[in-house]
Amino acid sequence: MTSAMRKLSLALLALAVIVPARAHADSKDAKPAASDSSSTESAGGEEDNTQQKQTEKSGAKTLEERIRPVSGSLFIRKSRSELEPVVGISFNDAFFQKYMIGLRYAYHATDSFSVELGGAFGISMPSGEVNTCTAQGCQTPTKDQLQGTPGNIGLMVGASATWSPLYGKLNIVAEKVLHFDTFFLAGLDGIQYAEPSLDPTNVAPVNTFTFGGHFGIGQHFVINDFTALRVELRDYLYSGQRAVNGAFESHLENQFMLDIGVSFFFPLHPTE
DSSP: OOOHHHHHHHHHHHHHHHHHHHHHHHHHHHHHHHHHHHHHHHHEEEEHHHHHHHHHTTTTOOHHHHSSSOOSOOOOOOTTTEEEEEEEEEESSSSSSEEEEEEEEEEESSSSSSEEEEEEEEEEEOOSSEEEEEETEEOOOOGGGGSSSSEEEEEEEEEEEEEEEEEEEEEETTEEEEEEEEEEEOOOOOOOOOOOSTTTTOOOOOEEEOOOOEEEEEEEEEEEETEEEEEEEEEEEEEEEEEETTEEEEEEEEEEEEEEEEEEESSOOOOO
């Protein structure tokens, strides 16, 4: 019994000596590793500093410097005038394809509200959506053959009220910021069109004038602080005459127009 206790005591003593010695050795081995880690971090920091110095020397801008965070609207419209040459094209008329060339002027009472006056001359061509058919076959009618149909608009003048509740910014290829606004508009119009003839073969259509209105939606895409690309979609409604069975009948006509123009704002460089 005494011999067994002695052997157990010696084993515990040896274990007590070996474990601390091994822990001490492990701690020695860990120090170089820590040193290696710190040296790696130091090397990484030196590399970053070197890259930063090279960037500063070359004059190249970082992404953060090229695209700065923007808050608020940089495109001021309040108390400014807007002058817009515009071209338009119709796309829902079965008889005539209309091309409009015009000019509009708007005054912006606030950044979100404006009033506008404008006018445009139109050129109408057969749209090719319908055909005339005879025993010899079908073909696209000429403009003379369409004299009894509505939609031959020659002149449009009108006034609008515009409300712009939405303003946004868009990063383009992480290099430029495109500013834009979305607006809604509605107004009244005077429209001159060629009244359909009751006898298209013998009587030329007569220009007549009627009234109507329009509503639509559009956007400004800002080029700089005094120029913007303007794109609109308008629906014009007006009362027109149609030749039906040898007599005129009043109909509510509508014309969809896509308008594209370049807006110039005055004064050129406003201060808020």
